[in-house]
Amino acid sequence: MEIFVAATVGLLTAVGVYLMLRLRSFPVILGLTFLSYAVNLFIFAAGRIRTAAAPIVGTTDTPTDPLPQALVLTAIVISFGMTAVIVMMALGSYLELGHDRVDPDQGEDDTPAPAGKETGA
Amino acid sequence: MLMAAKIALFKDDLKAILAFSTVSHLGLITFLLGLGTPAAASAAMLHILAHASFKAALFMVAGIVDHEAHTRDIRRLGGLRAAMPLTFTIALIASLSMAGVPPLNGFLSKELMLENAAQADWLTPWLVAILATAGALLSVAYSLRFLAHTFLGTPREQHDAHDPGPGLWAAPALLAGLVIVSGLVPMATFGPFVDAAASATTGTEIHAHIALWHGLKAPALWMSLAALGGGLACLGLYPRLRAIWDATPRPEAKTIFDAAIGALAGTSRVVTSTLHNGSLSRGIFATMLVILGLGLWAFLSGPYQPGTRAMLPVEGAPLAGWAVLASAALATLFRHHDRLLALVLTGIVGLLLSAGFAWLSAPDLALTQISVEVVTILLMLLALNFLPQHSPRESSPFRHARDGMLAVATGLGAGLLAFALMTREPAFSRVSEFHWAQSKPGAGGTNAVNTIIVDFRGYDTYGEIIVLGIAALIIFAWRSAVLSSKTALHRLASIRMAKNAGDPHPLMLVMGTRFLMPLALMVGVFIFLRGHNLPGGGFVAGLVVSIAFLLQYMASGYIWSERRLRFDHQLLIGTGVLVATFTGIAAWFMGWPFLTSGYDYVHIWPLDEIELTTASVFDLGVFFCVLGAVMLSLATLSRLAQHTTDRDAGPSGKESL
8 A cells, every 4th residue: 555655645745736836826825735735644654654553552562653643743733823824824915915926027906906095015 | 374474564553563463373373283293282382372472562562652652653663762662672572582583482482383394294395394484584574573663773753752651561571571481491381381281282191392492403493593584684675575565466355355255145146036036936946846856866876776665455445545535636736726626625635634544543643634624624715705716727838837747746756755765664763662662651641642742742742832823823913914904904895705505504504503512512622631542632622622613603604603702812822832831830840851741640539530641731731722723813714704795794694692
């Protein structure tokens, strides 16, 4: 099964990188989510994979490595926190600028700007 | 050493002469240390002492001259000997010592320096000796110029200078005395210091032999004489040398430095503005390319053998799950323009990932992943309410191909790396063997993952909940910024909430979630309590309780739920961090380091034996922090919703529930 776990890491990385290179904020956030899936799975897999060997004392004598699990557990929660921050930032820039492009070079508002002179400021 | 000595010779400010001569002498000391022999090391130590005594005296002399003659410009001085006999005597002793004239202490160290240089063999046997002699020669020249052009000859300008009071001359006079005494009896004065310092420098026991007279056969004597003669000649020819010096262009250190810095700054500006022009995708592309290149380089520069570790057998059910995961990921890739669909597909990937964790013996990870997945997807769904529902197709075919190639290359790299890692045994014994063995006896819990999080690596977790708290506070600050911006408020007001469903608040969903609320809270408490021994813990419990609240927001609307939620999220985060902190500090009172945990078993009738651990209190802090962070992001979205049109007051518009 190792080859499938590795393929998952590869696929998630590829999807993540591709989406992160898109031009709108929402796909970029999705891409980041995919990339953190990939990274978490990679770190987890670095502990080598085993089935039916949960690291709980008393249930097994030869447990799988608990340390990568502990690291990934906190990493999952932290990546949630970071995702929440960038979701809010994307939302803020959309509300402020009227478009959700991540690159500054081109572009007018997608939506007609409402009355107000600070548009684009 | 040579360069600074040459510069010192052509400076006009007394202090500048002395300062450059100091640079030269530092060069001399470094040169001696660089020779690397014990004799050279003791010569260096002796010169540090000798130089300190005569140079300090000379700086004070320069100060006295400046004080009396009101100038330090050597071109305006001269003939001060008659007016300031005492100062002249001090300057005479000190500067002759600097020139290396016997029997003063500067002579001793200069002799040793020349002696060592004569023995050094670099490129040719005599090159170092010639350079050292040239250094000594220049040193004689500027010492004598300092003395002669200040105190001898005829006065070039009228100064009513005279010797100062003893307050000013006592200190240099003392030093001048030291220069003479240590020159005459070096072994009794500087000997012990030199021995101690040189022994410490070389790491071996050294007893230096310092003497004035080494005999006529010593090459140093002849080098010294050459230096003295050459120095005197330089002084005699000074006006002519000066004319040559002034006429030749010379490199200015400051210009060279400025040019070098300017070139560096210019290059970095070009690199920065090319890579970092504000375009996120360009920056990410460059970063990924560099990572990929480094990975490739690391792979190609080492030997490679296929791994030999036995692999898990391929099983049917996991394989089916994998197929679904892969299809969902690929579908996200191709359908990402439809944002809602992409989000749902992402959720599927996350859920299957958590199933994978469960299958691969990581129940804690599975629990965390599934609850984080729910929270993340819900949060993004709520955020999508305010964003466009579709991404326009605007990338050029070239861009698609370019990004696709980079994505495939990074994916291949990451996948192959993971595969290579998994098919090998670890190179070192695992740290976690200790955690496993100590989980029960040391931390009092049977769930090794949880004991690592709250006990063995508690400090790490402590940092992480603080990061989470900071992230939540950023969101809070962001909310204040957006809600005070007129543009953003205008745009919010123009957003109409999507109304795809006929009934935004289906009665079944509303009532169902309300009944589920206490149940979900209970599950949260249960997961929290079992965490130390079985899969669960503060992180998961916090997420489960947040989901209970999130459900209310989903079913009954932002505003309805917001009105009924009466606790402050920032307070919750702060409480979490403080609870964790105080748990850590409590260990101090027991005389243990920060965050050391303790545990005990108690009996409370009619319950079973209960284990109480301080780690559980720490986990409670984690719980509060996670709950607060999730709820704060949610509350932020609900605040925004209150500024949209079609304000949604909740199920059936009634406020009585």
